[in-house]
């Protein structure tokens with residue numbers, strides 16, 4: 001019978017499979033020759049005290065005993081089955097497609113951007129020459145924002161669904177099995193394009209379709225119900241629609257408004273990207289030599305004047321990238337490759353914004369008030385730049401002391417930086433809270449608040465500024481049967497795993513809807 005044991009090891013010993021086995025056996029009171037196989041169930045780093053430890057939970061199986069198997073997707077034959085239209089191939093759209101195949105429905109995915117292999121060239125042009133393709137960029141294209149995301153997979157809550165099924169799917173498409181047990185699993189922006197391409201092959205191989213350069217511009221309706229979608233090229237695709245278009249698809253929110261689909265203004269968080277030399281963060285977290293340990297991370301949260309101020313999407317050894325979809329705007333974000341070996345650590349430093357915090361002039365935009373605020377901030381950020389994608393920047397200590405920086409630091413952000421006063425750029429209800437929040441974090445962690453770190457403006461795309469309303473039971477829009485708002489863009493998830501789970505749940509709801517008809 002299997003036995004589960006917990007123990008901790010020093011970082012060097014934690015690298016050795018033999019030492020892990022002997023420590024697990026010692027804890028379980030068994031000899032290694034009694035063991036058939038070993039499964040790491042959980043691994044985390046405890047750096048709260050001077051000595052850093054790696055904590056393990058390990059399951060030992062007796063000789064001849066089979067390991068518990070993970071349940072993956074089980075696909076049915078679908079060539080002549082009912083069709084489901086999925087708008088967007090981000091994590092929500094791709095996992096909705098996989099779930100459709102398991103339900104015996106034929107998924108037809110419509111994606112405005114390019115296939116991942118062509119997406120790379122557009123990203124290079126964006127970084128090197130500042131050319132923004134409105135359909136293929138860091139947010140749009142095969143795999144959605146998920147493809148060039150950092151690939152942290154921190155959602156562990158099983159409330160939304162089977163997290164292990166999502167992680168298992170990533171592993172079967174090429175991710176490291178370490179994501180199954182690490183406390184802070186990470187895919188890496190170098191691995192994600194290959195994983196996304198493998199998911200595409202799986203969808204097509206099992207009878208689904210993916211159409212690229214197919215921007216959806218409208219819905220097809222019959223007696224009020226949604227029975228299909230139409231693309232910019234005039235092609236029509238029939239079936240109920242899962243709308244998984246991500247948080248930047250302003251054009252989708254606008255055509256839904258024309259179709260009288262109910263939407264509401266949603267709170268978000270905005271601020272800046274903070275960049276430190278990774279060495280400073282390692283020193284701060286590990287209090288010394290980070291040998292045999294991954295590049296260190298941090299996470300901070302506090303309240304200032306009744307609003308949350310927090311770090312978000314921390315990327316150790318990562319780079320800052322332009323997450324823009326339109327000319328004349330700047331929005332920054334962060335990502336890191338699987339090795340996380342870059343010289344910098346970056347993280348969003350953001351302030352919670354509720355609709356009631358917005359200046360009165362935005363009230364006229366109704367459900368689009370937050371969207372208009374975000375675009376206005378992105379345009380203002382561009383006005384502070386030099387007319388390119390160079391990001392307005394200021395040293396961290398200078399920002400908290402409201403002083404201009406005499407010089408800027410080196411940065412991982414390829415389009416470059418422009419010396420700016422970010423207290424003048426950001427609205428006071430963000431900048432004042434951010435200053436206080438950063439000072440508070442500096443008082444919690446020695447070395448964090450420093451002039452050897454830099455803030456880049458503005459971080460605006462943390463979640464969707466609009467929610468497409470849906471019924472909790474049916475997961476459909478109350479304005480139209482057959483329309484399933486899904487994922488981050490619809491305002492029901494944030495991050496890769498929760499978006500994937502929302503996609504799966506929408507596909508299950510769509511199956512029920514078809515059976516009901």
Ligand SMILES: Cc1cc2nc3c(=O)[nH]c(=O)nc-3n(C[C@H](O)[C@H](O)[C@H](O)COP(=O)(O)OP(=O)(O)OC[C@H]3O[C@@H](n4cnc5c(N)ncnc54)[C@H](O)[C@@H]3O)c2cc1C
Nearest residue numbers: 088090092112144145149150151152216246487488495496
């Ligand atoms: C740089 C960066 C780093 C990130 N790092 C992480 C991370 O480490 N961990 C994490 O969990 N999350 C991260 N995220 C967030 C994560 O990527 C998103 O939460 C997730 O991708 C949302 O999934 P989604 O499927 O709902 O939407 P998206 O991934 O945004 O996908 C939406 C898709 O819809 C398509 N689309 C839009 N409009 C149309 C239309 N009209 N017709 C057809 N197709 C359309 C888009 O092209 C896109 O492919 C990061 C995001 C960015 C930008």
